[in-house]
Amino acid sequence: MATRAKRQPRIEPTFGESDSSLLDLRLSPRDRPSAPSGKTSSKPKSRKTSKSGTAKKTAAKKPASGGRKPSRGGSGKARSGRSGAKRRAAKRKNRFQAPTALGRLVKRGLYWSMVLGIWGTIAVVCIVGYYAAFLPPTSEWQVPARPPNVKIVASNGALIANRGDTGGEAVRLEQLPPYLPNAVIAIEDRRFRSHFGVDPIGLARAMVTNLTSGRLQQGGSTLTQQLAKNLFLEQDRTIKRKIQELVLAFWLEAEYSKDEILEMYLNRVYLGSGAYGVDAAARRYFGKSARLMTVAEAATIAGLLKAPSRYSPARNPDLAEDRAQLVLAAMNEEGYITDDEAKNALAAPAKVVRRYTTASENYAADWVMDVLPHFVGSIEKDIIVDTTIDPAMQQAAEQALRAALKENRQKYGVTQGAVVTLDTAGAVKALVGGADYSKSQFNRAVYAKRQPGSSFKPFVYLAALENGMSPQTVRQDRPVRYGNWSPQNYTKEHYGPVTLTRALSLSLNTVAAQLAHEVGAGTVVATAKRLGISSEMKKNLSLSLGTSEVTPLEIAGAYVPLSNGGYGVLPHVIRRIRTVDGKTLYSRSGDGRGRVVDRRLVGEMNLMMSETLMTGTGRKARLESGRPAGGKTGTSQDFRDAWFIGYTGNLTTAVWLGNDDNSPTRKATGGGLPALVWKEVMDKAHDGLPVADLPGVPNLPATVSAPRKPVPAANVGSGSEPLPPAPIGGSGEGSGERRGPLNLLRNLFGGG
Incomplete structure (x- = not known):
């Protein structure tokens, strides 16, 4: 019987240094879940020991449970274990496969979002930096000052308007x-x-x-x-x-x-x-x-x-x-x-x-802005301009003009008008430059140049008085001819010998032309300029009938010396200019032009001019309560312009009516609608003012004579002034101051 081979003793694994080479805990491909099932019987590779150099073969992979060898005949169990591991691995794979794909998608989205965000930020910074480079350096950045405001106030402190940008x-x-x-x-x-x-x-x-x-x-x-x-x-x-x-x-x-x-x-x-x-x-x-x-x-x-x-x-x-x-x-x-x-x-x-x-105050505000640079130059801060405008007078002038135009637009064919009122120092108390500021901002009171018609005649008569004539001087109302020019009266009639007072009150053109011829057209021009007419005037005889154009403001200013005793004025609207903190930049001072008319001649002119309202072409302008006043009507060629300019011892007002295109009106005359507007404006403007005589009138001698022949109408050549028959004798109206000398003078001149 063969001798049984001697059984090798069992070697237990140890973790000592000397036996460390005997323990190999690394996994072989067979132990991995993804290992193919067909390779379970393959032989493992041999390993050599570092000491003995002899090769040792292992029949099978050591289990991961501590290195125990499988028992004999246990290969089926091992295979079964391996199959279970694979099944569990497959389940885990199936369980986490979809979430893993979604996670990868989310991660990729976050990643590219971050990338795009970074590059987008860089792009925005670059674009902002590029366009910001066109701005000035930050050291120069500052908020610009607000454009200065010009606060324009009336004489009582009420706001008229704000002007500026x-x-x-x-x-x-x-x-x-x-x-x-x-x-x-x-x-x-x-x-x-x-x-x-x-x-x-x-x-x-x-x-x-x-x-x-x-x-x-x-x-x-x-x-x-x-x-x-x-x-x-x-x-x-x-x-x-x-x-x-x-x-x-x-x-x-x-x-x-x-x-x-x-x-x-x-x-x-x-x-x-x-x-x-x-x-x-x-x-x-x-x-x-x-x-x-x-x-x-x-x-x-x-x-x-x-x-x-x-x-x-x-x-x-x-x-x-x-x-x-x-x-x-x-x-x-x-x-x-x-x-x-x-x-x-x-x-x-x-x-x-x-x-x-x-509001008509806007016309005054615009005029202020036009003249303001002459007083303060450039405006760099907010300022306040104190004006001479009287709100009550301004309102009265505006209402009177608008009502007249609204009610008589069709009847007289007038669409525009202007009113300006001055005090005895030339301060503008009211200024209306048109019918409606919202529809037209053109200031006709200041800038519209129109023919004044017979309202220019007072300068002709003043020139005659300064050259030795008097209100009692008589001239023949008859046909006259100077070269190719032959002026005619409105009625085409002539009334024989008339005093200068009567001729002016009835606006006889033939007498005015004679006076201009006697004193010379140059003398008339010089007289008008001395009193305040600044527009260019032609030195011809037709000038006596008002053919040279003037503005309402300048002709009103030229009438003021007759109301203040003979002193020339400079029409003005600005009294003072100051900053908002109270610093005065300008304050008006001075006496205007000084004396421009001798006081005796002022009295004579006032006597003659008052007859226009009492018995002449301006009867419709007679003021309430018999307040002394003088004035003159005016109508230009073809009835294109209708004027009334008059004054009291307190105020002077000029009224113009017409059309912007210079088209003829429907026979509107100065003694009609303009006289009515003037009366309404002046009656309201004098509320509360004491009655004042016209300068020099009470001291005039009462030794004159005049024709008593009633004259139905007068004026033209350059216009017309229809006149209703004048009653003989006084009307009994008037204040105590007026009843004495003026009533006597009216009787002497044939007035009523």
Whole structure:
């Protein structure tokens, strides 16, 4: 029997240093879940020991459970274990395969988002830096000064108008009612108090709205951005301007507080009709300061910001009211006004005061702005101009002119007019340059040159008195001819010998032409210039009938010496100019032209001129209560211009009626409609003024004679002045001062 081989002793694994080489815990391919099942019987590679160098073969892979060898006959179990491991691995693979793909997709998305975000940021920074490079250096950035405002006030301190590039005063935020700035914030920039110059939420909302609607509906600009645009940039819509606007908005937010930014915005934003700033808009639409606006008016002003022309209450009141209601709803939603305040504002919407655009005071304000540079040069800060305008007289002149034109436009064919009133020093107390300022801003009182007709004759008669004649001097009313010129009276009749007083009161053209021929046309021109006519005058005999053009203002100023005792004046409207802090820049001083007419001759002229109102062509201009007055009618060729210019011891007023295109009227004469306008203006202007005699009249001698033949009409050549028959004897009217010498003189001259 063969001897059984000696069994090798079992070697237990140890972890000592000497036996470390005997333990190999590394996994073979067979132990891996992904190992192919067909290779389970393959032989493992032999390993050499480092000490003995002998090769040792292992029949099978050591199990991972501590290195125990599988028992004999246990190969099926091993295979079964391996199959279970593979099944478990497959389950794990199936379980985590889908989430792993989604995770990879998310990771890739995050990665590329970060990449694109980084590059996008770089691109934005580069674009912003490129367009910002076109701006001046930051060291030079500063908010430009607000254009200066010119506040023009009447003689009693009442505001006439604001002029300048803004049209209103600069107001402090604390001076405004709180609901005004809140209305602007509520409708334009709800997060104004919290954002940093740019509102990302509002910008995103605007982008979504514009994309979904397919058109530009919202802008997304903050108040700070709008201010930056208004202060520094043009109004074009380009990427360059928008980026520069963003940069400047950040700078404004860094340099100024929210209140300062809001104040600058409210004082500079355009609100339509030439109004820049809330004060200009308040005066333009509501005739009041922004300090006094109601909730409804504040909502209306805030509503203009979206589209000043479209939502202007002066042009589209219905749209303006609808927009104001949206603003009120926004204010209520933001908690700026209560439910009751909102209801009250809705129940009493803002009402536009149209007088701001039509008021005749604007003519005076425009004239102030025309002459202002001659007094103060360039204007660099807000100033106040004190004028000589009397509000009551101004209102009276405006109402009288408008009523006359409205009632007689068709009858007399007149569409325009002008009125100017001066005191004895030449200060303009009232000035109306046209029928309606909103329709025509041309100032006819100051700049319209028209033929004065017979209203120029007083300068001819004064020249005659200065050359030795007197009111009692007699001239023949007869046909005359000078070369090819043969002036005729209105009635084509002649009345024989008449005194100069009667000839002037009846406006006889033949006598005026004779006087001009006797003293010389050059003498008449010199006399008129000395009294204040500055327009060019032709030195011919037709000048005596008023063929050279003048303005209402200058001829009124030339009549003033007859009311003040013979002193020439310079018509003026500015009394003083000062800054808002009280510094005086200009104050009027001086006595005008000095004496231009001898006082004795002033008395004689006043005697003659008063007869025009008592018995002559100006009877319709006789003032109430018998107040002494003198004046002269005037009608130019073909009835193109109708004038009445007259005065008392207090005031002088000139009235002109006609058409801008110089077309003939329907026989409107100076003794008709202009005389009635003059009377209404002067009656109201003299309310409360003491009765004053005309200078020099009581001292005149009462030794004159005149024809008593009634003269039905007179004047022309260059116009016409129809005259109703004059009654003989006094009417018994008049004050005690007037009843003595003037009644006697009227009887002596055949007047009534």
